[in-house]
Amino acid sequence: MSKEIKAQIDELRWQLEEATVPGMFTLNPEVVRINKEIETLQKKCNHHYVEGQCEFCYHLEGNNE
Numbered sequence: 123m124s125k126e127i128k129a130q131i132d133e134l135r136w137q138l139e140e141a142t143v144p145g146m147f148t149l150n151p152e153v154v155r156i157n158k159e160i161e162t163l164q165k166k167c168n169h170h171y172v173e174g175q176c177e178f179c180y181h182l183e184g185n186n187e
Contacts (some may be wrong), residue, residue: 124178127167131179154168 134156141156142148160179169177174183 123166123168124168127163129165131160134163135180146177 138153138156141150141152164176164179164181167176167181169176169181169183170178171183175181176183
């Protein structure tokens with residue numbers, strides 16, 4: 123399950139990169155949707171933290187949001 127979550131989040135992060143311009147704040151409904159989808163996947167993940175970050179979903183250890 124965790125590897126599937128990682129693959130989905132990696133795809134969503136790629137979509138975020140395509141939808142944004144580095145260094146520029148963008149208020150874009152697609153960016154909001156992608157971020158919410160990532161958060162939902164992170165909540166489903168059985169985290170395995172390496173140096174404070176989950177190796178599967180990129181969740182930061184101690185970040186309970």
